[in-house]
Amino acid sequence: MSERRGAVAAGLLSVGVGMSLLPMIGLPAFYESFLYLVFHWIALATSWSILSGYAGYFSFGHGAFFGAGMYTTATLTASYGMPFLLTLPLAGLVSAALATGIGAVVFRVKRLRGELFGLLTLAITFVLATIVLNTRIDGGPGVYLLGVHVPRLVASPTGTVYLLGLTLAVLTVGTSYVVGRSRLGLGLLAIHDDEDVAEVKGVPTFRYKLSAFALSAGIAGMAGGIQAIYVGYVTVGETFSITVPLYVVLMSILGGARHWLGPTVGAIIITTSLYAFTGGESAVLGRAVVALAMILVILLLPDGVVPSVARQWRAWRSRRSVAVDKRVTPSVLGSTGSFAPDGRARAAGSVTVSTAPRGDAQAALLDCRELWKAFGGIQALRAVSLRLDPGEIVGLVGPNGSGKTTLINVISGHYRPDRGRVDLRGGDLSSRPAHEIARLGVSRTYQIPRPFAHLTALDNVALAAIFGGGDARTARIEAAGWLEFTGLAARLAALPAELNLHERKFLELARALAARPRVILLDEVLSGLNPAEITSAIRLIQKIRADGTAILFVEHVMRAVLELSDRIVVLNEGTVIASGAPHEAMRDPHVVRVYLGKGHAA
Amino acid sequence: MPSLTLLGQSVVSGLLAGGLYGLLALGLSLSWGLLRLVNLGHFALAFLGAYLTYQLGTAFRLAPWFSALLIVPVFFGLGVGLHVVFVRFRVTEFTSLLVTFGITVILESVIQWFWTADFRRYETPYGTSSTRIGPLFVPTLDFLAWLTAAALALATWAWLRFTYVGKALRASAEDPEIAVAFGVNHRAQAFVVSGVSAAYAGVAGVYIALISTLAPSQIWAWLGVVFAVVIIGGLANPIGALLAGILIGVSESLTMAVATPAWAPLVSFSVLILLLVARPARA
Numbered sequence: 001m002s003e004r005r006g007a008v009a010a011g012l013l014s015v016g017v018g019m020s021l022l023p024m025i026g027l028p029a030f031y032e033s034f035l036y037l038v039f040h041w042i043a044l045a046t047s048w049s050i051l052s053g054y055a056g057y058f059s060f061g062h063g064a065f066f067g068a069g070m071y072t073t074a075t076l077t078a079s080y081g082m083p084f085l086l087t088l089p090l091a092g093l094v095s096a097a098l099a100t101g102i103g104a105v106v107f108r109v110k111r112l113r114g115e116l117f118g119l120l121t122l123a124i125t126f127v128l129a130t131i132v133l134n135t136r137i138d139g140g141p142g143v144y145l146l147g148v149h150v151p152r153l154v155a156s157p158t159g160t161v162y163l164l165g166l167t168l169a170v171l172t173v174g175t176s177y178v179v180g181r182s183r184l185g186l187g188l189l190a191i192h193d194d195e196d197v198a199e200v201k202g203v204p205t206f207r208y209k210l211s212a213f214a215l216s217a218g219i220a221g222m223a224g225g226i227q228a229i230y231v232g233y234v235t236v237g238e239t240f241s242i243t244v245p246l247y248v249v250l251m252s253i254l255g256g257a258r259h260w261l262g263p264t265v266g267a268i269i270i271t272t273s274l275y276a277f278t279g280g281e282s283a284v285l286g287r288a289v290v291a292l293a294m295i296l297v298i299l300l301l302p303d304g305v306v307p308s309v310a311r312q313w314r315a316w317r318s319r320r321s322v323a324v325d326k327r328v329t330p331s332v333l334g335s336t337g338s339f340a341p342d343g344r345a346r347a348a349g350s351v352t353v354s355t356a357p358r359g360d361a362q363a364a365l366l367d368c369r370e371l372w373k374a375f376g377g378i379q380a381l382r383a384v385s386l387r388l389d390p391g392e393i394v395g396l397v398g399p400n401g402s403g404k405t406t407l408i409n410v411i412s413g414h415y416r417p418d419r420g421r422v423d424l425r426g427g428d429l430s431s432r433p434a435h436e437i438a439r440l441g442v443s444r445t446y447q448i449p450r451p452f453a454h455l456t457a458l459d460n461v462a463l464a465a466i467f468g469g470g471d472a473r474t475a476r477i478e479a480a481g482w483l484e485f486t487g488l489a490a491r492l493a494a495l496p497a498e499l500n501l502h503e504r505k506f507l508e509l510a511r512a513l514a515a516r517p518r519v520i521l522l523d524e525v526l527s528g529l530n531p532a533e534i535t536s537a538i539r540l541i542q543k544i545r546a547d548g549t550a551i552l553f554v555e556h557v558m559r560a561v562l563e564l565s566d567r568i569v570v571l572n573e574g575t576v577i578a579s580g581a582p583h584e585a586m587r588d589p590h591v592v593r594v595y596l597g598k599g600h601a602a
Numbered sequence: 603m604p605s606l607t608l609l610g611q612s613v614v615s616g617l618l619a620g621g622l623y624g625l626l627a628l629g630l631s632l633s634w635g636l637l638r639l640v641n642l643g644h645f646a647l648a649f650l651g652a653y654l655t656y657q658l659g660t661a662f663r664l665a666p667w668f669s670a671l672l673i674v675p676v677f678f679g680l681g682v683g684l685h686v687v688f689v690r691f692r693v694t695e696f697t698s699l700l701v702t703f704g705i706t707v708i709l710e711s712v713i714q715w716f717w718t719a720d721f722r723r724y725e726t727p728y729g730t731s732s733t734r735i736g737p738l739f740v741p742t743l744d745f746l747a748w749l750t751a752a753a754l755a756l757a758t759w760a761w762l763r764f765t766y767v768g769k770a771l772r773a774s775a776e777d778p779e780i781a782v783a784f785g786v787n788h789r790a791q792a793f794v795v796s797g798v799s800a801a802y803a804g805v806a807g808v809y810i811a812l813i814s815t816l817a818p819s820q821i822w823a824w825l826g827v828v829f830a831v832v833i834i835g836g837l838a839n840p841i842g843a844l845l846a847g848i849l850i851g852v853s854e855s856l857t858m859a860v861a862t863p864a865w866a867p868l869v870s871f872s873v874l875i876l877l878l879v880a881r882p883a884r885a
Contacts, residue, residue: 058699058700105879106879109878109879112878112879114695115640115695115699116878118699119640119829119833119874119878120874120875120878120879122825122826123826123829123830123871123874123875124871124875126826126867126871127867127868127871127872127875130864130865130867130868130871131868133864134862134864134865242707242822246703246707249700249703253700284711284714284715285711285715287707287710287711288707288708288711288712290707291703291704291705291706291707291708291711292704292708294700294703294704295701295704295705295708298697298700298701298704299687299691299693299701302697
């Protein structure tokens with residue numbers, strides 16, 4: 001991987017240096033101006049994709065941040081005489097602060113995803129435009145920057161703007177590449193696929209979204225600052241028009257919003273094709289053509305140009321390499337392709353260390369005390385208490401709607417209890433966000449598997465390993481070990497959609513194990529499996545316990561409950577009605593009545 | 603502090619402006635609530651209807667209600683056609699926003715191509731007529747628009763509430779798969795909804811031509827306000843759309859009376875933002 005990173009850095013640097021030499025050798029001013037526009041759109045589109053491409057939070061408000069930067073530079077230079085170059089970082093800061101303020105409110109509201117987030121950011125653009133228009137920032141007539149001194153870095157007057165645009169574009173693409181391969185980027189991709197699961201697997205979703213939003217807006221603000229000098233005359237109508245949000249969305253989608261280089265390719269294609277329609281009536285036509293292109297791309301190439309080309313390229317290369325040596329190494333392993341068969345032993349071995357009972361073995365590992373949870377008028381949990389010792393398997397049973405899944409959701413932090421506490425080795429979990437609970441060693445599976453749809457099986461598990469507190473460098477090797485442990489060694493490179501139900505259930509389990517939990521919550525992992533698969537799953541669960549992990553499992557398959565559980569806890573209508581050794585608890589008259597009806601109780 | 607008459611007059615004009623907001627919101631609310639498609643193109647369609655009314659009225663001296671008779675069926679067909687594309691390419695709630703964003707830009711360009719970017723005003727003999735109630739003036743056309751909005755909102759409500767088609771549509775919006783299992787042909791009814799929604803845009807367009815000044819860029823001016831109305835009114839809730847339209851209309855015109863007109867856009871968008879953030883469960 002680091003080899004590739006070096007190649008990308010070298011490539012970006014040589015393009016940057018090469019292009020920066022152009023003004024010195026006397027590039028005609030017209031080309032400087034045209035290339036500046038290309039850089040301008042590369043920076044804007046790429047910055048947009050850092051939040052909207054990676055995390056899938058489509059913003060129609062990029063114009064607001066671009067405009068905030070533009071007006072920051074315009075006001076500071078024209079009204080306060082501040083040197084132009086000094087205003088650029090300030091333009092970025094103002095926009096980033098604006099995004100942080102908006103994000104701090106908006107990202108707390110779960111329902112504001114998808115199209116509602118898009119509409120909200122569009123509304124924010126209109127509000128900002130109204131404020132700028134009606135206050136001293138603009139006041140109506142617009143701001144002239146013709147008298148502002150622009151330092152000459154090269155001989156030609158347009159050269160400075162050109163160089164600034166180039167620098168920002170190169171830095172932005174570099175930033176997007178680094179973010180895409182960082183923890184932050186992996187977390188953002190997971191948020192794109194399933195935000196709730198990402199949080200439960202340990203991704204600090206709120207912080208990540210806010211960072212990406214601020215970074216994206218800050219770059220847009222700086223692009224706005226440079227643009228203010230380029231146009232020389234800033235008006236509300238032009239600045240906050242629909243052009244910026246329309247073009248950045250189109251460029252990113254055309255090129256591939258989830259690929260670091262996608263927006264760049266999209267920006268080059270669109271800016272160049274728009275150039276063909278400049279001036280007079282054909283500008284109207286140009287806009288219509290761009291809009292039509294956007295519609296066609298969304299309908300026909302939903303992934304964008306760059307990912308499609310990259311897929312073709314990989315397919316072609318793998319066909320070639322098969323022809324050469326008839327052996328395919330899983331490309332997902334990258335340069336760690338030397339994955340040895342003893343990976344499983346290593347991964348499983350280290351789990352034993354991290355999950356072995358620590359300190360006082362007498363104290364409960366997980367202790368739920370008097371948990372209450374209501375949804376509107378429905379009381380889902382009533383004073384539920386439950387303890388789990390290290391290495392213990394507790395079966396949680398009860399009729400449908402008795403509160404089993406709610407209890408798991410409360411322990412894993414998806415819901416906050418109305419009253420009561422959850423202690424893990426003495427520390428209270430009940431007021432912590434889900435990603436911290438995951439990092440403290442509580443891991444869960446979902447009854448209906450919820451893998452991250454755009455990540456391979458290996459990456460799904462590696463993500464859980466990284467955000468569960470593991471080492472990012474060895475995460476993929478460990479993940480491969482866990483996939484082998486759950487019998488999925490052959491499916492490393494598969495996308496979740498290619499797996500059958502049985503395999504997805506085991507992927508869910510591998511993902512939970514990769515976080516090296518001290519407590520694992522299994523929500524009906526066996527449902528829908530055939531008897532032979534249940535037998536192998538029971539063996540797997542016994543193996544997990546042998547490593548010292550405590551298991552709380554919700555199950556309807558009675559054979560598994562009786563075979564696995566050290567203890568069972570029976571829930572009915574949110575209350576614990578029995579607990580104890582499996583066969584005794586199941587013979588409890590109360591339990592029999594709940595399960596089979598009154599007649600059988602006697 | 604403005605006089606009581608001025609305040610009263612601004613309440614009346616806000617009330618009436620709310621009718622047009624509600625009329626535009628009605629079609630949007632139907633397709634978003636029942637088809638899970640967010641149709642930004644609704645505004646462009648309305649303006650296309652407005653320009654057609656203008657063209658037929660000025661060049662061919664065609665009375666606006668006659669234009670409406672032509673526009674409504676044609677737009678119904680356009681709505682059905684749009685939905686054919688959506689179904690063919692399996693457009694989701696989110697991509698519908700992007701696709702119709704593109705459609706809006708195309709229609710804006712088409713309008714600008716034919717009618718230029720200049721402001722146009724459709725002058726009619728009854729354009730300035732009004733009725734006097736005490737010290738307050740009620741403009742006839744605005745009042746007609748309001749009556750039309752109220753009548754359509756009521757009719758749509760009754761359609762959804764009492765007919766088989768309406769019930770089937772509401773069931774499909776709740777859970778398409780289950781509805782299909784009970785024999786509801788969602789696809790056939792979806793075309794009807796899309797057509798009705800576009801026809802409503804056409805009706806709104808006729809009134810936009812009669813009441814306001816036309817310019818291609820005005821398409822975007824309505825967008826934020828009407829979306830605020832749709833979300834406040836509740837999706838697929840015709841009466842809610844009308845009431846929310848009135849609420850926004852009145853608060854906007856009061857802002858214009860108390861502060862300056864330039865601040866008016868701030869009201870609707872702020873209400874929308876506050877509502878999205880504070881009460882997101884409605885949408």
